[in-house]
Amino acid sequence: xxxxxKIEIKDFSFLYHKKQVIHNLNxxxxxxEITSFFGPANGGVTTLLRSLNRLFELNxxxxxxxxxxxxxxxxxxxxxxxxxxxxxxxMVFEIPAPxxxxxxxxxxxxxxxxxxxxxxxINDVVxxxxxxxxxxxxxxxxxxxxxxxxxxxxxxxxxxxxxxxxQPEVIMLDRACSGLDPISTAKIEESLFQLKEEFTIxxxxxxxxxxxxxxxxxxxxxxxxxxxxxxxxxxxxxxxDQRTNDYITGRFG
Amino acid sequence: MKKFKENLPGHIFLLLALSSISALALITGFIxxxxxxxxxxxxxxDFAFGMSWAPSLEEYGxxxxxxxxxxxxxxxxxxxxxIGICCxxxxxxxxxxxxxxxxxxxIQLLAGIPSVVYGFWGLIxxxxxxxxxxxxxxLSILAASIILAIMILPTVISISEVSLLxxxxxxxxxxxxxxxxxxxxxxxxxxxAAKSGIVAAVILGIGRAIGETMAVIMIVGNAVAxxxxxxxxxRTLTTNIGIEMGYATGVHQEALFATGIVLFIVIMxxxxxxxxxxxxxxxxxxxxxxxx
Numbered sequence: 001x002x003x004x005x006k007i008e009i010k011d012f013s014f015l016y017h018k019k020q021v022i023h024n025l026n027x028x029x030x031x032x033e034i035t036s037f038f039g040p041a042n043g044g045v046t047t048l049l050r051s052l053n054r055l056f057e058l059n060x061x062x063x064x065x066x067x068x069x070x071x072x073x074x075x076x077x078x079x080x081x082x083x084x085x086x087x088x089x090x091m092v093f094e095i096p097a098p099x100x101x102x103x104x105x106x107x108x109x110x111x112x113x114x115x116x117x118x119x120x121x122i123n124d125v126v127x128x129x130x131x132x133x134x135x136x137x138x139x140x141x142x143x144x145x146x147x148x149x150x151x152x153x154x155x156x157x158x159x160x161x162x163x164x165x166x167q168p169e170v171i172m173l174d175r176a177c178s179g180l181d182p183i184s185t186a187k188i189e190e191s192l193f194q195l196k197e198e199f200t201i202x203x204x205x206x207x208x209x210x211x212x213x214x215x216x217x218x219x220x221x222x223x224x225x226x227x228x229x230x231x232x233x234x235x236x237x238x239x240x241d242q243r244t245n246d247y248i249t250g251r252f253g
Numbered sequence: 254m255k256k257f258k259e260n261l262p263g264h265i266f267l268l269l270a271l272s273s274i275s276a277l278a279l280i281t282g283f284i285x286x287x288x289x290x291x292x293x294x295x296x297x298x299d300f301a302f303g304m305s306w307a308p309s310l311e312e313y314g315x316x317x318x319x320x321x322x323x324x325x326x327x328x329x330x331x332x333x334x335x336i337g338i339c340c341x342x343x344x345x346x347x348x349x350x351x352x353x354x355x356x357x358x359x360i361q362l363l364a365g366i367p368s369v370v371y372g373f374w375g376l377i378x379x380x381x382x383x384x385x386x387x388x389x390x391x392l393s394i395l396a397a398s399i400i401l402a403i404m405i406l407p408t409v410i411s412i413s414e415v416s417l418l419x420x421x422x423x424x425x426x427x428x429x430x431x432x433x434x435x436x437x438x439x440x441x442x443x444x445x446a447a448k449s450g451i452v453a454a455v456i457l458g459i460g461r462a463i464g465e466t467m468a469v470i471m472i473v474g475n476a477v478a479x480x481x482x483x484x485x486x487x488r489t490l491t492t493n494i495g496i497e498m499g500y501a502t503g504v505h506q507e508a509l510f511a512t513g514i515v516l517f518i519v520i521m522x523x524x525x526x527x528x529x530x531x532x533x534x535x536x537x538x539x540x541x542x543x544x545x
Contacts, residue, residue, distance in 0.1 A: 055430055060350070087432030097423030100446055109441060110431045159427070166431060 153184025328398025416450020449534025
């Protein structure tokens with residue numbers, strides 16, 4: 001079983017302006033599974049996701065304790081490159097923000113920078129990424145159109161494609177479906193099920209129902225504490241902690 | 254009556270607002286009425302492209318001054334714009350907060366220095382430097398360009414910086430999360446996205462350089478001749494008015510007003526272009542906000 005661990009979070013604490021927002025968190029995230037972190041706002045979920053690719057370093061006055069290992073290697077290792085890490089751990093945000101350039105270029109600009117690749121290789125990467133994100137059929141005839149001409153759901157799938165084009169190992173989605181209609185959400189969830197064959201997926205769902213629908217494993221976070229974690233059946237079927245039960249049954253939140 | 258009373262403040266403010274607009278209308282009207290006759294008398298072509306300006310001989314050609322204005326302003330843009338844009342990138346992206354806290358007010362202060370002080374400083378410091386080390390009389394296109402470059406810095410820096418800071422933070426985070434380095438993010442994502450604001454900053458800066466008079470009079474040499482190098486003295490459209498208006502009468506005065514018309518049109522075109530570019534950039538961003 002051990003070799004299936006992709007990410008190991010060890011006694012991890014996060015401080016922002018001297019205020020502790022994550023308290024001594026321990027968790028293992030498995031390969032080829034969808035792991036969801038859920039809980040009410042201010043629970044530390046977004047901070048945790050932003051820790052996994054060290055994006056929190058954009059903010060001033062942050063401090064971490066403990067460690068996060070990916071494939072057994074610490075992401076905080078001073079010798080490791082943060083840009084390498086962020087290519088390995090792709091992230092999709094709550095608000096899709098495609099760049100004001102064409103659909104094709106939005107997906108292509110990452111791979112173009114990564115290595116010197118020929119035009120046809122870039123074309124292949126873009127096509128494959130758009131197919132994986134279930135967007136190819138919508139846009140294959142207008143790849144040169146501006147990305148802003150897409151609908152909100154299509155823009156979000158474009159952002160997923162943009163991450164996939166870098167061939168990451170882990171994909172994180174931070175409430176990526178919160179602004180979307182049910183049809184777009186269903187399309188994204190469907191592509192996630194296919195993507196987990198290849199990738200490790202970490203998701204902060206925008207509600208409990210989505211967590212129940214798509215998770216293999218789930219972790220409930222409340223005010224910076226990990227309350228309970230386990231397989232989807234355990235957490236949602238027979239929660240051990242009363243607070244988890246109250247939250248998923250809608251008693252608070 | 255009651256309704257009138259309720260609306261009274263509105264009417265008063267309308268009146269006051271009209272007074273500022275009417276100042277614009279009055280000035281424009283005055284310049285056109287006083288300056289247009291000579292353009293029709295001499296002919297637009299001979300006025301704008303005439304090579305000789307000799308009011309005592311009734312020759313009114315402003316082409317060398319147009320070239321002077323263009324040369325001085327372009328020079329200012331060539332020196333000032335790269336420095337200004339780099340400075341705005343530094344302030345919005347690289348500078349730690351305590352440095353920004355010092356730099357920003359300092360740059361605003363630069364805008365507050367009276368232009369005569371710039372001119373004086375240029376005359377005492379830059380002009381002799383150019384004369385001693387580069388040759389020529391020192392009073393030159395180059396001297397004026399350097400001073401104007403400094404004078405347009407606050408405009409270029411503050412408008413570019415605002416347009417960089419106004420970008421949705423998702424652009425930056427999205428790019429960094431894709432594994433781009435900070436510099437790649439700035440170069441590939443942020444600068445293109447802020448392009449409209451930065452272009453507007455450049456145009457407004459050039460507009461300021463074209464309109465500046467006092468500092469330029471003091472260091473540009475004011476010779477009405479076609480320059481052969483950047484070390485030659487020239488006269489610009491603004492300095493022409495500034496130098497001669499004190500004693501000009503009759504047709505000569507009209508010719509100065511006509512110079513003002515030319516200047517006015519150039520500045521109007523530049524400002525309108527800047528405004529158009531800024532608003533089209535805002536529209537593009539507005540659309541995508543609606544979508545998201």
